[in-house]
Amino acid sequence: MLVAEQLTKAYGRKTALHEASFTLSNGITGLLGPNGAGKTTLLRILSTYHQPTTGKLTLDGVQWSRKNMEHIRSLIGYLPQHVGLFPALTVREYLSYIGSMRGMDSRLVKERTEEVLHEVNLADKAREQVRSLSGGMKQRLGIAQAILHEPSLLLVDEPTAGLDPEERIRFRNLVKRLAFNRAVLLSTHITGDITMTCDRVFLMKQGRLEAHEHVHSVTGYASGRVWGLYAGREEYERLLGNPALFITDAAQQIGGGYNLRIIAQDEPCAGAELVQPTLEEGYMVWLNGN
Amino acid sequence: MRHTIVKECLQLLRSPLWLILFAGCIGGSVVLPRANLTGLDVMPGMVYFIMVTSLLFFLYGAEEARGEQRWYQLELVRTLPGFTGNRLGKLLFWMLLTGIFYLIFFTAVVLYILEVHGSETIHEVPHALLYTVLCWWAPFFLSAVLGYVLYSLTSSLYSYVLIALAWFLIMPYNAMVLGDIVPKEVTGWLIVGDPNIELVMGIYDMESQRVNRGFFIQRAVAAVVIIGAYTGLTWTRPVRQFALVCMAGALILPVFSPYVPYLTDEGWSVYSYAPAAPIDEKELQYSVDHVYMKITHGKSNHDLSYRYEADLEAENGTISFALWDDFEVKEVMLGDKRIAYTQQEDLLTLKLPSREGRLKLTAATQTYESVGPHFAELPSVLPWYPMHPAEALDPYHSGRKERYRIEVTGSESSQIHTNLSPAGKGVWEGQAYGPTIFYGEYVEDGGLLRPAFVSQKAAVRTHNAHKLIVQEARSRLAETAELPGRGVIMTTINEFSANPDEYFTSPDSISLTLDVLFLAQPPYASSDFHQRIMLFIDLYSGDIENTQISFYEDVYGQAFMEQLREQYVPLPDEEKERLIRKWYNETQGLLTPEQVLEDLKHAGS
Numbered sequence: 001m002l003v004a005e006q007l008t009k010a011y012g013r014k015t016a017l018h019e020a021s022f023t024l025s026n027g028i029t030g031l032l033g034p035n036g037a038g039k040t041t042l043l044r045i046l047s048t049y050h051q052p053t054t055g056k057l058t059l060d061g062v063q064w065s066r067k068n069m070e071h072i073r074s075l076i077g078y079l080p081q082h083v084g085l086f087p088a089l090t091v092r093e094y095l096s097y098i099g100s101m102r103g104m105d106s107r108l109v110k111e112r113t114e115e116v117l118h119e120v121n122l123a124d125k126a127r128e129q130v131r132s133l134s135g136g137m138k139q140r141l142g143i144a145q146a147i148l149h150e151p152s153l154l155l156v157d158e159p160t161a162g163l164d165p166e167e168r169i170r171f172r173n174l175v176k177r178l179a180f181n182r183a184v185l186l187s188t189h190i191t192g193d194i195t196m197t198c199d200r201v202f203l204m205k206q207g208r209l210e211a212h213e214h215v216h217s218v219t220g221y222a223s224g225r226v227w228g229l230y231a232g233r234e235e236y237e238r239l240l241g242n243p244a245l246f247i248t249d250a251a252q253q254i255g256g257g258y259n260l261r262i263i264a265q266d267e268p269c270a271g272a273e274l275v276q277p278t279l280e281e282g283y284m285v286w287l288n289g290n
Numbered sequence: 291m292r293h294t295i296v297k298e299c300l301q302l303l304r305s306p307l308w309l310i311l312f313a314g315c316i317g318g319s320v321v322l323p324r325a326n327l328t329g330l331d332v333m334p335g336m337v338y339f340i341m342v343t344s345l346l347f348f349l350y351g352a353e354e355a356r357g358e359q360r361w362y363q364l365e366l367v368r369t370l371p372g373f374t375g376n377r378l379g380k381l382l383f384w385m386l387l388t389g390i391f392y393l394i395f396f397t398a399v400v401l402y403i404l405e406v407h408g409s410e411t412i413h414e415v416p417h418a419l420l421y422t423v424l425c426w427w428a429p430f431f432l433s434a435v436l437g438y439v440l441y442s443l444t445s446s447l448y449s450y451v452l453i454a455l456a457w458f459l460i461m462p463y464n465a466m467v468l469g470d471i472v473p474k475e476v477t478g479w480l481i482v483g484d485p486n487i488e489l490v491m492g493i494y495d496m497e498s499q500r501v502n503r504g505f506f507i508q509r510a511v512a513a514v515v516i517i518g519a520y521t522g523l524t525w526t527r528p529v530r531q532f533a534l535v536c537m538a539g540a541l542i543l544p545v546f547s548p549y550v551p552y553l554t555d556e557g558w559s560v561y562s563y564a565p566a567a568p569i570d571e572k573e574l575q576y577s578v579d580h581v582y583m584k585i586t587h588g589k590s591n592h593d594l595s596y597r598y599e600a601d602l603e604a605e606n607g608t609i610s611f612a613l614w615d616d617f618e619v620k621e622v623m624l625g626d627k628r629i630a631y632t633q634q635e636d637l638l639t640l641k642l643p644s645r646e647g648r649l650k651l652t653a654a655t656q657t658y659e660s661v662g663p664h665f666a667e668l669p670s671v672l673p674w675y676p677m678h679p680a681e682a683l684d685p686y687h688s689g690r691k692e693r694y695r696i697e698v699t700g701s702e703s704s705q706i707h708t709n710l711s712p713a714g715k716g717v718w719e720g721q722a723y724g725p726t727i728f729y730g731e732y733v734e735d736g737g738l739l740r741p742a743f744v745s746q747k748a749a750v751r752t753h754n755a756h757k758l759i760v761q762e763a764r765s766r767l768a769e770t771a772e773l774p775g776r777g778v779i780m781t782t783i784n785e786f787s788a789n790p791d792e793y794f795t796s797p798d799s800i801s802l803t804l805d806v807l808f809l810a811q812p813p814y815a816s817s818d819f820h821q822r823i824m825l826f827i828d829l830y831s832g833d834i835e836n837t838q839i840s841f842y843e844d845v846y847g848q849a850f851m852e853q854l855r856e857q858y859v860p861l862p863d864e865e866k867e868r869l870i871r872k873w874y875n876e877t878q879g880l881l882t883p884e885q886v887l888e889d890l891k892h893a894g895s
Contacts, residue, residue, distance in 0.1 A: 084364070100293035101371065
């Protein structure tokens with residue numbers, strides 16, 4: 001379990017993270033926020049890449065300090081936004097090297113390499129050079145290196161960006177499996193990833209973190225504000241021009257009309273009905289200050 | 291660290307481009323300059339190839355940094371427990387890579403030389419090895435690290451501009467181009483490769499391929515600064531702060547270091563002595579004896595200092611010593627009294643408070659060309675020490691014997707050769723026409739002292755050549771002068787010089803033997819005197835009769851040469867020899883064209 005207290009990170013006069021306090025236990029916690037919200041900064045602090053300016057961190061009862069950094073690092077798996085790869089190595093050599101960097105016994109590295117290769121479905125690529133892998137495979141290799149040493153904390157930074165739908169689903173399932181016995185913090189700005197995988201969610205905006213124990217509590221922000229209706233083309237165009245509304249979905253129907261989902265304080269037009277909000281809609285409402 | 295080294299090896303082995311470039315570099319460096327690869331003493335001549343190879347390693351380092359960024363390796367590696375091992379492993383790998391490259395390079399050059407030119411210079415291997423480790427391997431390794439650091443810091447196309455600039459600054463060409471803008475003292479410290487492009491071919495034979503203490507200090511400074519930059523770039527506080535402190539300390543070190551990695555070359559100042567103007571006879575009426583000298587060899591640049599003491603008896607209140615201006619006098623005392631002195635145009639003039647006493651003097655040089663970190667050539671015939679001007683001018687005919695006791699510090703006693711007898715560790719004494727002190731790799735054999743790189747055969751050949759000149763002059767001029775019994779072959783003078791006990795010459799030149807032993811020495815530097823001596827020598831050698839050489843007409847005038855051809859050339863050889871002996875007896879070689887023409891009127895009659 002990770003406990004963060006009053007974490008702050010400042011770069012000169014700019015504060016990228018404001019006094020974040022939270023707890024991470026087993027399961028997946030989504031970290032959702034717009035670009036520049038401070039998600040990567042938080043993950044880099046938790047991965048030990050950056051040192052916090054102030055604050056305290058405790059992982060599995062061990063408080064972080066300069067002296068025990070190597071030990072702390074051995075408890076963490078980190079998949080950065082751009083996974084660090086050594087292109088000339090084969091997949092197996094790459095994992096073997098990362099394992100040795102993590103201080104793992106060579107026999108254990110060998111065993112675990114085969115296990116994780118199966119786990120991420122890359123066993124048939126073990127002898128191929130990393131440079132020859134597709135984007136999705138590289139991402140899976142990234143997760144393989146992050147879980148090779150069976151960390152108690154897994155940090156994943158925007159892992160599905162750039163993946164095709166099949167790879168994305170495969171990846172979500174993999175992360176779900178991994179979260180059975182460890183804490184996973186999944187940073188993303190794709191709400192679908194959170195909905196599909198996360199138990200809890202942290203929202204971030206301008207360096208400030210807001211922890212939610214359930215995804216539903218985020219959707220609650222939009223409760224009573226999301227309207228559904230069927231509209232013709234003219235009506236749709238009129239609604240599009242209304243600045244008081246925010247259309248979150250416009251699915252074109254066979255007859256030419258649209259099934260619309262609209263965030264609005266009041267009924268946007270006659271015939272509109274209140275519908276159950278999604279995480280994305282709750283997040284949008286939160287993002288725009290209710 | 292081991293795993294990082296293995297990983298880096300695998301990466302390199304799977305990079306055919308770099309393998310081809312490295313192999314091509316070694317091949318090209320052996321094949322292209324092969325005409326110059328004649329012995330193991332030519333390593334400094336490889337400077338251009340070392341510069342190219344260093345640039346290659348600069349680019350290799352930059353490519354390493356570029357690859358790290360392109361593949362986002364650093365963010366991952368920084369979060370792994372083995373981060374420190376990874377970074378140190380990378381440094382160690384560069385060390386190994388450049389080391390292996392260097393060894394292959396060096397071995398290829400050595401094998402080529404041994405195969406094609408034989409093993410005559412094989413004794414140079416230890417020197418060549420040490421020299422090339424510092425002048426080849428060190429720049430290769432440091433270039434790779436610096437290339438990595440510069441690209442990591444700037445990460446753009448401008449990085450390559452910076453790299454080109456850095457490469458230029460730490461290579462020997464910097465002195466050649468920046469020499470007029472930046473003092474050599476600064477450019478010398480910047481160079482990580484061969485010491486100075488102007489000196490790489492070995493102007494100083496005794497310093498060629500020799501590594502002085504300044505080299506080690508300079509390489510240490512460069513290593514601390516460059517590895518410090520890598521450390522500062524890699525780690526955060528407090529390691530970064532420590533690295534910065536070390537770098538600052540290293541950068542200050544050259545200011546205080548007594549040893550410098552370069553040899554300044556202000557001008558070729560070692561030649562035979564001739565005062566600029568006549569010296570007042572009164573200033574020459576003195577004598578010294580019981581001379582004690584404590585000499586300290588600085589082992590850096592041209593550094594040498596000494597304390598000189600002698601019993602002085604003078605007839606006048608002002609006396610002059612011959613002393614090269616390179617040796618700056620710091621203090622002069624007579625007994626316990628400090629006395630006034632002036633030093634100019636290779637003359638030291640003293641104002642004496644009393645006519646006799648113990649003269650004490652300290653002097654030091656940082657410019658005398660016959661002194662280097664690995665050698666010192668201090669012959670008794672040249673005024674590197676306070677010498678009577680008459681003796682300095684004509685040591686063979688005006689030499690004076692005094693008693694000497696010499697103490698030398700800063701040099702290994704076993705490498706010191708002198709004309710005095712040993713009197714303890716680092717101490718020599720005896721009576722001599724002046725002290726001769728040679729320090730360095732010299733060999734004494736059969737009355738000849740020679741640099742180790744000159745063979746005994748070559749030394750004997752030189753000796754015999756001088757002997758022949760003397761024998762011929764003795765028979766033709768009916769003179770009793772002899773070639774001194776002890777011969778010394780020097781590397782920093784080309785002119786023959788001698789006193790009755792010793793002669794000094796160079797390996798390649800036998801000039802001035804006749805002048806020094808048989809002819810009058812002009813009392814001061816005068817082109818007129820010089821021309822008169824030249825005329826005698828040209829007649830003595832017979833060269834002046836050679837009509838193919840128009841030079842003589844320029845020197846002596848067309849009218850004189852025409853008369854000479856009409857009246858002198860047709861004379862029988864016996865008559866010419868009679869005239870030459872007559873001129874010699876009457877002028878000791880200070881012959882004028884007027885006298886020649888006058889005597890020719892009566893010749894043959």
